[in-house]
Amino acid sequence: MMKTGYNGATAMKYSSLEKDLELTERFGYDYIEIRLSMLEEYLKSHSLGDLKDFFASSHVQPFSINAIEYINFRDEAGLEDLRKETAALCEIAREIGAPYIVAVPTFGMNEPERYSWEEIREDTARALDILGGVAQSFGVGIAFEPIGLRDCAVRSIRQGWEIVRDVDRENVGLALDVFNLYVYDGFKDIEDLSLIGKDKIFLVHIDDCENRPIEELDHCHRLMPGDGIIDMGRFFTLLFEKGFDQMVSIELFHPKYWEMPVEEVIEMGREKTLAVIEKAFMGEGTAEHLKTH
Numbered sequence: 691m692m693k694t695g696y697n698g699a700t701a702m703k704y705s706s707l708e709k710d711l712e713l714t715e716r717f718g719y720d721y722i723e724i725r726l727s728m729l730e731e732y733l734k735s736h737s738l739g740d741l742k743d744f745f746a747s748s749h750v751q752p753f754s755i756n757a758i759e760y761i762n763f764r765d766e767a768g769l770e771d772l773r774k775e776t777a778a779l780c781e782i783a784r785e786i787g788a789p790y791i792v793a794v795p796t797f798g799m800n801e802p803e804r805y806s807w808e809e810i811r812e813d814t815a816r817a818l819d820i821l822g823g824v825a826q827s828f829g830v831g832i833a834f835e836p837i838g839l840r841d842c843a844v845r846s847i848r849q850g851w852e853i854v855r856d857v858d859r860e861n862v863g864l865a866l867d868v869f870n871l872y873v874y875d876g877f878k879d880i881e882d883l884s885l886i887g888k889d890k891i892f893l894v895h896i897d898d899c900e901n902r903p904i905e906e907l908d909h910c911h912r913l914m915p916g917d918g919i920i921d922m923g924r925f926f927t928l929l930f931e932k933g934f935d936q937m938v939s940i941e942l943f944h945p946k947y948w949e950m951p952v953e954e955v956i957e958m959g960r961e962k963t964l965a966v967i968e969k970a971f972m973g974e975g976t977a978e979h980l981k982t983h
């Protein structure tokens with residue numbers, strides 16, 4: 691059965707890794723995804739040994755470290771930096787027992803349309819092959835997460851899948867983020883999920899979306915699962931039909947949750963995640979889909 695995860699972004703303004711650990715354990719999460727900035731903050735007053743000790747005696751376990759960024763269009767020196775960064779993160783991941791590092795395509799690109807899809811595809815596959823090679827020597831996987839926003843290099847389900855297939859490494863797969871895939875085209879392409887090999891979906895980020903025009907949307911519009919306009923039922927039904935049974939992790943960046951008590955947000959995150967995935971798992975997602983399409 692599906693496992694629930696918590697991504698530290700969700701309440702990060704007033705939380706800390708230490709607090710996230712305590713609260714995810716208290717509210718029954720199976721996994722935590724650790725944000726690099728929060729880890730760096732934690733390590734100012736703790737050691738990696740403290741983190742290992744926590745996981746040794748807790749139900750909640752580390753699933754990933756987020757994230758390696760700006761992987762696209764690097765020159766040779768830039769790629770060398772990327773190797774070093776990946777090795778440093780993989781060393782931490784191995785030490786604490788986190789199976790994955792999340793990598794995202796370059797965002798904030800000026801004129802992303804100046805690159806052809808073939809150029810982007812080749813460049814991203816090359817970068818991920820490097821990341822995958824480094825990570826393999828640490829026994830860590832790379833979960834590559836397409837982001838549908840217009841200024842991002844790799845945006846859709848199909849693009850992410852084509853690249854991961856090109857890389858063709860056992861330890862390189864996809865992180866599917868519901869919001870990030872929705873903002874590409876409002877999920878007109880949602881059926882493309884059926885293209886992806888089950889073993890290539892390493893993790894899922896769950897997040898709903900405010901009712902606004904697509905071109906206005908940004909990460910700050912992510913809502914708790916079930917509170918927005920995304921057809922979560924169809925998304926998870928397609929994953930379950932495939933046999934997906936890995937972690938589903940809540941990852942929000944909405945300022946309204948950042949202002950709420952951290953406990954409340956972390957507790958609510960798991961409840962809302964479970965409500966959505968249980969409904970889809972019971973098949974109601976499918977029925978809903980048939981009614982409305």
Ligand code: ZN
Pocket residue numbers: 835867870895941
């Ligand atoms: Zn994500």
